[in-house]
Amino acid sequence: xxxxxxxxxxxxxxxxxxxxxxxxxxxxxxxxxxxxxxxxxxxxxxxxxxxxxxxxxxxxxxxxxxxxxxxxxxxxxxxxxxxxxxxxxxxxxxxxxxxxxxxxxxxxxxxxxxxxxxxxxxxxxxxxxxxxxxxxxxxxxxxxxxxxxxxxxxxxxxxxxxxxxxxxxxxxxxxxxxxxxxxxxxxxxxxxxxxxxxxxxxxxxxxxxxxxxxxxxxxxxxxxxxxxxxxxxxxxxxxxxxxxxxxxxxxxxxxxxxxxxxxxxxxxxxxxxxxxxxxxxxxxxxxxxxxxxxxxxxxxxxxxxxxxxxxxxxxxxxxxxxxxxxxxxxxxxxxxxxxxxxxxxxxxxxxxxxxxxxxxxxxxxxxxxxxxxxxxxxxxxxxxxxxxxxxxxxxxxxxxxxxxxxxxxxxxxxxxxxxxxxxxxxxxxxxxxxxxxxxxxxxxxxxxxxxxxxxxxxxxxxxxxxxxxxxxxxxxxxxxxxxxxxxxxxxxxxxxxxxxxxx
Amino acid sequence: xxxxxxxxxxxxxxxxxxxxxxxxxxxxxxxxxxxxxxxxxxxxxxxxxxxxxxxxxxxxxxxxxxxxxxxxxxxxxxxxxxxxxxxxxxxxxxxxxxxxxxxxxxxxxxxxxxxxxxxxxxxxxxxxxxxxxxxxxxxxxxxxxxxxxxxxxxxxxxxxxxxxxxxxxxxxxxxxxxx
Numbered sequence: 001x002x003x004x005x006x007x008x009x010x011x012x013x014x015x016x017x018x019x020x021x022x023x024x025x026x027x028x029x030x031x032x033x034x035x036x037x038x039x040x041x042x043x044x045x046x047x048x049x050x051x052x053x054x055x056x057x058x059x060x061x062x063x064x065x066x067x068x069x070x071x072x073x074x075x076x077x078x079x080x081x082x083x084x085x086x087x088x089x090x091x092x093x094x095x096x097x098x099x100x101x102x103x104x105x106x107x108x109x110x111x112x113x114x115x116x117x118x119x120x121x122x123x124x125x126x127x128x129x130x131x132x133x134x135x136x137x138x139x140x141x142x143x144x145x146x147x148x149x150x151x152x153x154x155x156x157x158x159x160x161x162x163x164x165x166x167x168x169x170x171x172x173x174x175x176x177x178x179x180x181x182x183x184x185x186x187x188x189x190x191x192x193x194x195x196x197x198x199x200x201x202x203x204x205x206x207x208x209x210x211x212x213x214x215x216x217x218x219x220x221x222x223x224x225x226x227x228x229x230x231x232x233x234x235x236x237x238x239x240x241x242x243x244x245x246x247x248x249x250x251x252x253x254x255x256x257x258x259x260x261x262x263x264x265x266x267x268x269x270x271x272x273x274x275x276x277x278x279x280x281x282x283x284x285x286x287x288x289x290x291x292x293x294x295x296x297x298x299x300x301x302x303x304x305x306x307x308x309x310x311x312x313x314x315x316x317x318x319x320x321x322x323x324x325x326x327x328x329x330x331x332x333x334x335x336x337x338x339x340x341x342x343x344x345x346x347x348x349x350x351x352x353x354x355x356x357x358x359x360x361x362x363x364x365x366x367x368x369x370x371x372x373x374x375x376x377x378x379x380x381x382x383x384x385x386x387x388x389x390x391x392x393x394x395x396x397x398x399x400x401x402x403x404x405x406x407x408x409x410x411x412x413x414x415x416x417x418x419x420x421x422x423x424x425x426x427x428x429x430x431x432x433x434x435x436x437x438x439x440x441x442x443x444x445x446x447x448x449x450x451x452x453x454x455x456x457x458x459x460x461x462x463x464x465x466x467x468x469x470x471x472x473x474x475x476x477x478x479x480x481x482x483x484x485x486x487x488x489x490x491x492x493x494x495x496x497x498x499x500x501x502x503x
Numbered sequence: 504x505x506x507x508x509x510x511x512x513x514x515x516x517x518x519x520x521x522x523x524x525x526x527x528x529x530x531x532x533x534x535x536x537x538x539x540x541x542x543x544x545x546x547x548x549x550x551x552x553x554x555x556x557x558x559x560x561x562x563x564x565x566x567x568x569x570x571x572x573x574x575x576x577x578x579x580x581x582x583x584x585x586x587x588x589x590x591x592x593x594x595x596x597x598x599x600x601x602x603x604x605x606x607x608x609x610x611x612x613x614x615x616x617x618x619x620x621x622x623x624x625x626x627x628x629x630x631x632x633x634x635x636x637x638x639x640x641x642x643x644x645x646x647x648x649x650x651x652x653x654x655x656x657x658x659x660x661x662x663x664x665x666x667x668x669x670x671x672x673x674x675x676x677x678x679x680x681x682x
Contacts, residue, residue, distance in 0.1 A: 099582030099631050100608040127680070134604045210598040210608055213583045 005071040019061035019072055020048050030074055031083050031112055033090070033199045034151035035062040038256040039160055042152050045090070047112075049082045050074045058082050084116040093174060094200075095146045096124045103201030105214040109149070129174045137179075138166075138186035140260055141195060141203055145177045148202035154178060154194035161257065162350070164188045178202070189352060193257045196246055207263070208244045218486060220458045221248055223445060225312065225358035225392065225438050226262035228344075229351050230447035233258060235266065235439060237459050239488040242266040242439065253451065259352045268392040268418060269437040274462055275419050279432040283424035288464065292474055294431050298411045299329065299475070302383035306333035308376055308406070311357030311364075312391045314443025314455070317468035318359075318366045321388070324472045326370060336363060337376040337387075339396045344448075353448055356395040358438070362446035376402065385409040388468065389416030391437050417465065434465040441467040442483065457485035558639065564624045565641035567615055569659035570634055571667035577659055578670040579634040581610040585626035593619035594626060605678060613658065617643050618651045633670045 001012045006026040013022050021037070023030040033045035041063050049058040053071040058079055061072065073079070090109065098104045113120075131145035155167045155178065166186045170179050180186055186194070195205045217236040224231040224245060231254035233245040245266055247258040267273060278291035286294075299305060307325045309318065325331045339357060346354025367373030379385075387406055390396050400422070406412050407428040414423055417435040438445070439458045446452050463484070470480040534549050550557055559565065570578045581598035597612040626635050640663060645651055659667055 099580045099584065104582075125680075134607060210581070210600055213587070215587065216583075 002066050002068050002070075004066050004069065007073050007075055013066055017066045019050065019052075019064040019066055019070075022066050022072075023048075023050075023061060023074070028074070030061060031087070031115075032062060033108060033149055034153060036153055036156075036197055036256075039153060039156045039197075042156065045149065045151050046086050047083055047090075048074075049079055049086070051076050051079055080116070083112075084119065087112050087116055088120060090149045091120065091124065092126065093128045093146070094124070094149070095128060097144070097147060097201070101144075101147065101201035102204045102209055102214075103147075103198070107201060108199035131175075131177055135179070136185075137203075138191055140191045140206055141186055142206055142209065143178060144202050144204070145179075147200050148178055149200055150176055150178070151199060152178075153197045153199070154203060157190075157194050157197060158186070158188070161193070162188045162190050167194070189259045189261060189348065190257060190350065192260050192263055193247070205244070212238065212243050217243055219246075220456075220486065222439055222455050222458055223358070223453050224258060224262040224265055225445070226259070226265045226356065227353045228311075228355040228358060228360055228448040229254065229353050230358055230445055230451070230453055231258040231262060231351060232453075233262075235458050237486075241270040241461055242459075253447065253453075254351055257351060259348075259350075261352060264394070265392060268394070269439050269461060271461055273393075273419055274437075274465075275416055275432060275434045276462055277434065277464055279424075281427065281430050283432075291431060291433055295413055295433070296475060298384045298413060298430060299386075302411070304333070304382040305329050305331045305384045305386065306335065306379065306382040306409070307331070308335045308337050308379065308385065308387045309363060310337045310339055310388060310390045311355075311360035311362070312438075313359065313363075313388060313468055314438065314441065314445055315359065315362040315366065315452075316443045317441075318363055320469045320472045322366060322370060322372065324475070325386075326372065328476070332372060333374075333379075333382065334367065334372045335374050335376045335379050336367060337390075337402065339390055339398070355448065356392070357390075358447070359445045361448060361450055362444070362452075365446065376405075379405060381408040381410070383409070384411045384413065386413045386415065388435070389414055389418060389420065391417050391435075393418045393420065415468070415471065417462075433471070434462055435471075436460075436462070436465045436467050440465065440485065443467075457483045459485045559641065561639055563639045563641065564622050564627075564637040565639050566617070566637070566643065567620075567626070567653070567658055568636045568638045568664060568668050569613065569655065570636060570670035571659055572673055573669060573675070575667060576606075577609060577613075577634070577655065578632055578673075579610050579613060580606075580632055581608050581613075582631065584629040584631065585635055588625045588629040590623060590625065591619045591621045593617070605674060610655070613655050615653045615658065616651060617653055632674075633672055636668070638668075 002015055003010065003012055004022060006022055007028050009026050011022065011026045013025055020030060020032060020035055030048050032048040034042045035048060043060050043063040046060060048061040050061045050072045052059055094109065098110065104110065133144050133146060135143040135145065137143045150169065152169060155169055158167045159165050166180050166184055166188065167178060168181065170177050192205050195203045216238050218238065219234040219236045222233055222235045224233045232248040232250040234248050235242055236244045243266065245258065245263050247254060247256060249256050278286050278288055280286050280294065307321065322334060325334055340355055343354030385406055403422055407426050409428065412429045414429055414432045415435050417437045423429045423432060438455055440460045442456050444452050444454050470482065473480045572578050581596050583596055586594040586596055593616040595614045596610050598608055599611040601607055601609045622637065624637055627637050643651065
């Protein structure tokens with residue numbers, strides 16, 4: 001460990017720490033665009049200037065290693081001036097696009113401008129170098145070269161993390177532009193990470209583009225259930241539903257990144273892809289009380305019952321529904337529906353895994369503890385079949401074949417959060433009951449490596465829906481209490497006004 | 504507790520009251536016995552509402568106007584600053600991507616619920632591109648609730664605006680200046 005002094009605050013850092021990391025460890029603000037903890041040092045934005053004791057000139061903190069007894073500060077007047085006019089160089093060719101720019105509200109240029117902004121021409125009315133706007137880089141990302149500050153984070157990302165090398169910086173001087181090579185679009189499965197690390201609005205995500213202004217969104221930590229890796233994410237939402245996922249740093253699971261496929265998981269939790277109410281045969285709507293009466297009748301009148309579960313529910317839910325079937329209904333027929341069979345070991349080398357169920361490990365563990373668990377291919381026809389459907393339908397390729405097998409049973413009760421249009425036409429499907437998605441319940445998910453991750457309620461989209469634990473309790477006529485997550489006021493008040501901060 | 508001294512002996516307020524009453528009676532008599540001057544609209548007179556209507560100055564904060572560009576399309580860039588700033592939360596905008604790369608973002612729907620609006624003028628103040636203004640119109644009659652949800656057609660192209668009010672600063676001018 002090395003002792004050093006950061007802004008007169010004494011801290012100890014491990015050997016080989018960069019000075020900019022020491023500033024972050026000491027909770028000191030330091031301006032920077034090009035430095036990113038997961039990427040190599042470029043040292044091109046020149047904003048992380050610091051004064052090091054015994055050194056006559058200011059130096060960049062990202063390309064300096066901490067040494068024993070080093071004393072550095074970025075609070076001196078000369079450093080403040082340096083950063084201020086360094087920022088002026090970044091702004092000199094930057095267009096005043098904030099009204100139409102998606103990054104506005106989470107933009108580093110805006111943040112720095114608010115800190116050092118006095119002294120510049122606020123209308124930015126100087127003549128600028130014109131570059132390409134709205135350049136289509138690939139299937140997920142749009143580039144605006146004028147807004148780019150040439151920090152090269154995205155270029156380093158494609159060369160160091162994905163090693164696909166799609167992006168490069170072309171031309172020289174103030175005509176430099178980020179771009180792709182001819183005929184080689186940015187189409188790798190991690191491309192939206194470049195949007196996340198872009199400190200300005202040069203790279204924007206096509207999926208999120210112009211959907212919402214970022215200050216209308218709240219966020220809460222959760223996980224991604226797109227595959228069995230279980231990346232940590234922040235879910236961004238408002239009262240209309242979910243809008244995007246962004247990765248959260250967790251060195252043990254996903255590091256800094258997440259894949260593009262995982263970013264689309266939020267779509268399966270929104271209203272348009274959800275089963276919103278209780279439905280009887282052929283999609284006739286009914287109330288919750290009616291539905292439970294029908295379900296209790298179907299189960300109590302049946303001689304044989306069976307349960308089909310996928311690896312997309314939480315451990316607590318498996319525990320309760322499997323013990324309900326085993327102990328209360330005395331049924332040993334519990335089947336595991338593996339939606340992506342034979343792909344458990346597939347791995348793309350970075351994050352994405354072939355097993356698209358987030359909790360296969362958890363389900364297998366509980367089933368083997370209870371000595372149960374057959375594959376869904378062994379399912380034969382029973383009187384009443386309860387199917388817990390998959391939450392995210394996008395990767396379920398064998399849905400039709402499985403449904404045909406399920407409706408060989410006399411009565412099918414379908415529990416699921418996703419909307420499945422085919423079920424409405426099937427006479428044997430007597431009841432559909434809406435379930436909560438993982439963003440609407442509290443529970444534990446076990447990822448491919450056996451790491452348990454707890455999720456909490458973020459925001460409830462479908463108030464009628466139930467967690468499986470609630471379903472089991474209601475089937476036994478017990479009362480349940482439900483957590484609704486972040487509540488939005490009934491009368492729409494402009495609560496964004498209150499925490500806008502001050503200028 | 505403080506006591507306020509009663510100033511009953513002091514009659515200095517009388518001249519001010521008398522001069523005020525003089526003005527009131529002068530106007531009343533003038534309105535009763537003279538005909539209105541059609542050239543001078545601001546002359547003191549009684550209006551026969553609703554056949555005759557008083558016209559407010561252009562600076563009056565009445566019904567909203569969405570300004571248009573020289574080609575007649577909306578100036579609004581759907582930045583949502585007005586909707587964010589609006590204390591009554593009465594502005595609802597849906598943004599979309601434009602085919603024109605110079606425009607990039609534009610509103611496909613812009614609605615103001617005029618019954619919720621408090622006519623504070625913050626939207627006008629927040630707008631970075633002079634796309635929304637408050638005009639001199641102030642009457643908002645309507646029989647059904649939907650008459651009070653003003654859409655783009657009403658806000659920018661209603662008959663009174665005669666094809667739309669042009670905005671002051673245009674993007675074309677900015678682009679030509681190289682800004």
